[in-house]
Amino acid sequence: MNKELFEYVIRIADDSLILGQRLSEWCGHGPILEEDIALTNIALDLIGQATNLFEYASQIEGGDRNADQLAFLRFDREYRNLLLVEQPNGDFGDTLMRQFLFDAFRKPFFERLIACTDLQISGIAEKSLKETKYHLKHSSEWVIRLGDGTEESHNRIQNSLDSLWRYTDELFFENQVDAVLLDDFNFPKLSEIKEDWLKNVELVLDEATLAVPDNNWQFKGGREGLHSEHLGKILAEMQFMQRAYPNMEW
Amino acid sequence: MVKDLSIQELEKRFQEKIDKDIKIEPNDWMPDDYRQTLIRQISQHAHSEIVGMLPEGNWITRAPNLRRKAVLLAKVQDEAGHGLYLYSAAETLGADREETIDDLHSGKAKYSSIFNYPTLSWADMGAIGWLVDGAAIMNQVPLCRCSYGPYARAMVRVCKEESFHQRQGFEIMAHLAQGSPEQKAMAQDALNRFWWPALMMFGPNDAESKHTLQSMNWKIKRHTNDELRQQFVDVTIPQAEMIGLTIPDKDLIFNELTGHYEFGEINWDEFWNVVKGNGPCNKDRIDTRKKAKEDGAWVREAALAFADKRQKRKSA
Numbered sequence: 001m002n003k004e005l006f007e008y009v010i011r012i013a014d015d016s017l018i019l020g021q022r023l024s025e026w027c028g029h030g031p032i033l034e035e036d037i038a039l040t041n042i043a044l045d046l047i048g049q050a051t052n053l054f055e056y057a058s059q060i061e062g063g064d065r066n067a068d069q070l071a072f073l074r075f076d077r078e079y080r081n082l083l084l085v086e087q088p089n090g091d092f093g094d095t096l097m098r099q100f101l102f103d104a105f106r107k108p109f110f111e112r113l114i115a116c117t118d119l120q121i122s123g124i125a126e127k128s129l130k131e132t133k134y135h136l137k138h139s140s141e142w143v144i145r146l147g148d149g150t151e152e153s154h155n156r157i158q159n160s161l162d163s164l165w166r167y168t169d170e171l172f173f174e175n176q177v178d179a180v181l182l183d184d185f186n187f188p189k190l191s192e193i194k195e196d197w198l199k200n201v202e203l204v205l206d207e208a209t210l211a212v213p214d215n216n217w218q219f220k221g222g223r224e225g226l227h228s229e230h231l232g233k234i235l236a237e238m239q240f241m242q243r244a245y246p247n248m249e250w
Numbered sequence: 251m252v253k254d255l256s257i258q259e260l261e262k263r264f265q266e267k268i269d270k271d272i273k274i275e276p277n278d279w280m281p282d283d284y285r286q287t288l289i290r291q292i293s294q295h296a297h298s299e300i301v302g303m304l305p306e307g308n309w310i311t312r313a314p315n316l317r318r319k320a321v322l323l324a325k326v327q328d329e330a331g332h333g334l335y336l337y338s339a340a341e342t343l344g345a346d347r348e349e350t351i352d353d354l355h356s357g358k359a360k361y362s363s364i365f366n367y368p369t370l371s372w373a374d375m376g377a378i379g380w381l382v383d384g385a386a387i388m389n390q391v392p393l394c395r396c397s398y399g400p401y402a403r404a405m406v407r408v409c410k411e412e413s414f415h416q417r418q419g420f421e422i423m424a425h426l427a428q429g430s431p432e433q434k435a436m437a438q439d440a441l442n443r444f445w446w447p448a449l450m451m452f453g454p455n456d457a458e459s460k461h462t463l464q465s466m467n468w469k470i471k472r473h474t475n476d477e478l479r480q481q482f483v484d485v486t487i488p489q490a491e492m493i494g495l496t497i498p499d500k501d502l503i504f505n506e507l508t509g510h511y512e513f514g515e516i517n518w519d520e521f522w523n524v525v526k527g528n529g530p531c532n533k534d535r536i537d538t539r540k541k542a543k544e545d546g547a548w549v550r551e552a553a554l555a556f557a558d559k560r561q562k563r564k565s566a
Contacts, residue, residue, distance in 0.1 A: 021311060024319070027326050028307040029538070031546020033300070033334055040327040044320060051316045068315040092549045148559065149552025156548065241314035241372060248430055250314035250372070250422075 004180045006060045007080060008187070009121065010070070011177075011223060013053035014081035016128075017071055018231070019102065020046030021238055022089055031092050038138060042099070045131040052124045059120075072242040076232055077225040084167035086222070086230045090160065093146050093153070097160035100139035101201065105171040106132045108196040112188035121185075140204045147208025154209065161205070162213045169218035171197065268469050273399035276342040284468055287461065288398050289343050290359075291470065293350045296336035297361035299329045301354075301535050305369040306378060314372055321418055322375060328411045335407070339400040355540050357527065362386075364447050366529030373426055373433075373440035379419015381441075381448040381486065387412050388482045389452065392472035420489065427493040434494075441490065442498045449513070450521045452479040483511050 023043035030036030054067035065073070084102060089095045110132055113125035146157040172190040181187055205212060221227060241250070255263075260279050267274065274280055303326050310326065313319035337347045353359035364382050369375070390412060393405040426437035453459055453475040465471035473481075490497050501514030524532070 024310045024323055027310055027323070028300075028303040029542045029545075031542070031549040033330055033337075035546075035549075036303075037327055037330045037334070040323055040330065044323045044327065047316060047320045047323065051320070054316070071316055072314075092546060145556045146549070146552050149556040150548070152548050153552030153555075237311050240312050245314075245430070245432060248314075248433060250318055250425065 001060060001062055004177045005118075005185075006057055007177050008181055009053050009057045009060065011080040013050045013057060013070075014079050015085050015102075016046040016053065017050035018079070018081045018234060019085040019099075020044075020050060021234055022085065022087075023095070023099075025089055026095065035092070039095070042135050042138070045128075045135070049124065049128045049131070052127075056120050056124065068242070072239050076227055076235055079222075079227065079231060079235075080225060081222050081227075081231075082167065082170050083219055083222040083228055084164065084170065086228060086234060087164065087167065088230060091156065093157040094160040094164070096139050096142040096146070097157060097164055099135065100143045100204065101164060101168055101171075103132060103136035103139050104201050104204075105193065105197050107136050108193045108200075109188055109190075112193065116186050116188075118185055143204055143210070144208040147205070147210045157208070158210050161210055162215070165213040165215070166217055166219050170220045170222060173220055173223045175223065265467075268397050268467075271395075271397075271469070273402065274397050275399045283464070284470075285343050287465060287468070287470060288401065289340055289345045289350075291465075292336055292340040292343070292401055293345060293353070294360055294362075296333050296340060296350070297354045297359055298365065299333035299336060301361045301365045301539065302382075303329050303333075304535055304538055305365055305367070305531075306375060308369045309372060309375050312372070313375075318375075318422075325379070325415050325418065328415070332408050332411070335404045339404045342400045351539075351543070355536060355543065357536070360525065362451060363521070363524045363529060364444075364451050365535060366524050366532045367443065367447050368531050370443070371436050371440060373423070373436040374444070376419050376422030376426060376437065377440035377444040379415050379417075380423050380489070381419070381444050382451070383412050383415040383419055384486060385448050385451040385482050387416055388478045388485075392478075393470075395469070395472060397469040420493075423495070424493045427495055437493075438495055441495050445498050446516065446520075447524075449479060449483070449516055450524075452476070452482070454518070454521070480510055483513055487511050 020043045023039050023046065026036070026039045027043075028036065030039060050071065051067055054070045057070055058064075058066050082102075084098060087094075087098055107129070110125045110129035114122050114129065116122050116125070143157065146153040148154070172194045174190050178187065178190070182189065202212060261281055264274070264278075264280060264284075267278075274284075306322060306326050306329075310319065310322050313322050337350065340350060341347060350359065354361065364385075369378070387409060390405055390409050394402055394409060396402040396405065423437050423441075426433040428434075456462060456474045456476045459475050462471060462474055466474075487497055487502070499514045501512070503512050504510075505512050523529070527533070
């Protein structure tokens with residue numbers, strides 16, 4: 001088995017899974033019915049992406065574990081998602097800002113990932129890109145609307161940005177996995193995506209009359225399995241059935 | 251033209267249309283009672299869809315595998331969609347969506363009592379799909395022929411999705427019933443808890459139902475509560491037998507002569523208590539909806555303020 005390739009796929013899968021799990025917590029609690037539907041829809045896309053990716057990861061691993069076992073039966077240190085996506089939903093602004101910072105990364109990432117030499121990954125990237133474009137449009141519009149809405153909404157969403165900014169550098173985190181795979185598979189160079197990301201983020205924040213935080217202290221760890229306190233609780237809930245009733249079909 | 255006709259004449263023409271199965275449309279003249287009855291019924295239906303998202307939403311984050319999680323998300327999303335076009339149908343009668351929702355929060359408007367029961371296990375997702383959506387379909391299929399056009403058309407779409415929901419619920423139950431002893435027990439327990447509340451979904455016995463006769467004359471309603479309840483029982487019992495689950499009713503027998511099942515007495519005391527607000531989850535459900543509205547107030551205000559600013563910038 002190609003261990004690095006497995007980990008590369010798991011990273012993308014875990015980002016989608018954990019963010020999808022977070023967004024699905026909103027179901028029934030949105031500020032307006034239309035947004036309840038939109039957030040659930042995005043959650044559904046993300047769970048779909050995760051499913052495709054876990055299925056492929058299972059293949060790479062040689063079929064020892066199926067997609068559900070990968071999604072539900074690993075320990076926290078084995079999850080490779082970004083710290084950003086495991087952050088709590090907070091208020092609607094926190095959720096949309098988290099989504100925006102992530103979508104703004106995902107779009108250029110998938111655009112480049114399509115060109116990779118692994119046909120399965122390229123195919124998943126192509127399908128996911130279509131969804132991500134819609135997600136980014138939705139989250140950008142809300143960041144602008146809330147930033148340039150009322151004084152209260154402006155202050156709230158600026159706070160969301162200030163507290164989430166420290167998780168954004170991890171979007172471009174690279175380690176040994178990338179070093180080994182990049183050339184062979186023509187995977188995207190994350191440092192190159194960073195420029196694109198920053199340009200687009202600044203464009204939207206500017207229209208939203210929001211200021212890029214000047215505190216540049218950045219957290220990392222998710223990509224290597226060192227998470228915040230939040231992930232343990234997400235997993236306790238998400239894995240409950242699989243842990244309480246092992247080896248059953250549902 | 252309309253002005254020149256007496257109320258009696260208008261009512262006569264209205265009833266003639268109804269009798270000829272001509273649909274009533276938003277701009278047509280209609281008796282005020284007809285309008286009010288429809289507003290009450292459609293908004294009650296919309297509220298049921300929205301409140302109904304909560305007991306199932308309770309299990310999305312704990313769904314046992316990826317496929318079940320996706321299907322449940324899609325299902326609850328459908329319900330939000332049903333809520334949306336039902337509120338829109340009510341708006342064609344002049345009911346304001348936000349005011350209608352405020353009536354729900356104040357307790358003035360009702361919603362289906364079934365959602366005041368808790369979802370305690372994964373099997374409840376099966377029981378709700380199978381029994382609750384199954385009962386809803388019995389109620390709703392005749393509404394596709396309802397005399398009010400926008401409601402009838404909304405129900406055509408709703409029913410298509412509900413029948414998919416019913417099948418997915420039954421599939422969950424069938425899967426559990428054929429699974430491990432724990433899974434089978436979980437399925438039986440869910441059936442035990444949801445069976446009677448599902449029968450109550452059809453409302454009081456015909457003799458007690460104050461709206462039935464008028465609604466049937468107006469072709470808003472096509473069958474009585476007891477007829478629909480019987481139809482549901484007749485369809486559902488063989489399904490339970492097929493997957494090896496037991497209906498929790500010691501009085502249940504099949505009457506060879508009539509071809510119908512005869513079932514035990516419904517606990518009407520419990521029914522009226524839950525309607526009045528004393529069900530296990532009435533308070534939680536309404537508090538949750540109120541909180542969503544209150545927590546979202548700043549978002550809605552921001553969206554309005556933003557739209558206003560853009561409009562002014564455009565015209566400037």
